Amino acid sequence: MGLWGAHLRMTSAAVLLAGLCSCAAVDGERRPPDGVKTQTSEHLVELELVLPQRYQHWRSDLLQDWHHLQIDLEQRLARWPRQTQAVAKSPLRLTITASPADAHFLAERLKLPGNPLVPRTHPGERLALITLPRDDRLLANRAHPPRTWRETVRHEMVHLLACDRPSLGGAPAWFHEGLAEAMVALKPTPFPDVQQSAFGSSWVPNLRELQAVDGGGSMALHTVLAGEASEIRYSAWACLVLQLLQEQKSTRPWQLPFAHPTLAEFLASLPTAYGDVLPSPLPRGRELDFEIGGKELFMASLPSKAVVLQAGSWQARQPLSFQMRVGRTGAAMAGMVLRSQADPNQVLRIRMNTFGAVVASLESLQRPNTRAYQSRPQAGATSGWRDFELQVQNDEYGKAFLQLQSADYKRNFAASFTAPFQIEFYVVDGACEIRSQEPFLPLSHLR
């Protein structure tokens, strides 16, 4: 077994395991005419990719990532020679399951250790297992794998490829995790931004705050990271590993003093203003698909888990219009939260359920509202798009108030709840899509 074991990238992560349809996967361009699986070339190794039937259209994206990663790692990891496939004897395998239930079933059948809902590479078996968060039609209809999930797949692909470099086996877990996390963007730099990975540089402010505490800066980086959330830990390791690979020639760079800086030394190695602004949009949980400046958002959570996207601010000078639809798996609750700087003790929450019914109310942060859905449920077997429009209106005395309209459902909110607003979209135990005619995921920053 390798040293890295369970991969805990993102605590609320969902990746999938399992495809029970055994489709041996090969790179189409290099597949021998007789279909026999062989080593594809001196430099490219096949991946045996098992994808559930409903997600077969993602195969080319994932195999493309596999090839790009190999080409990149061939240079970065040249000092740790790769064993040939003849020595390896068995292929490297990635199995995707369509749902957590399938993941549990497969892990039991293969007697694999650990929580099968956590993406994980089993080096002894040369096998990575990743599950999709739920087998929802909205997810299956995506033309490409969701952004955060694809990042997780690339992370596990790096662990798989590391299996073929035996001299890397002596590296500590933090080096393996940092290496895998560094490659989620395909074009990694030591200082990734939100264009490269969904989480961007949002981990840096936490570490700068720790440094500001008395004596915090003189603590060993690895000691500090041990107490941090996995997102922060993995991102910092990724940064450190890329710097090590770039600046050190040793075949055991993890033993050098460079690999064991204090927190202050590590932060001093980052660009001065790096991480000073929180990226927006900023995701929490998994899985999400979005682009900076985009008009569309997809979110899907593991059963009973939440996914949130802090989507930026709205000044309310123009109406805010969007459409939303909710998948029909789970007890889905999806919607939007607006926060007002002028009224920080409550939020405006819009909820939509799997039947397309909605309710919106101002809620105290101390006592969340559990008001019943009030609008008419949508007809039909599949979820439909529902329109929402928020805008500021004036009452008969000229006083401004916020109004929500969604088909037959209209609500006015207290005049004290005023712009600017911070916007969050979320889904709990389900999947949803949100879209707009105009870009609604900002290019700007939250602070």
Ligand SMILES: [Zn+2]
């Ligand atoms: Zn990992």
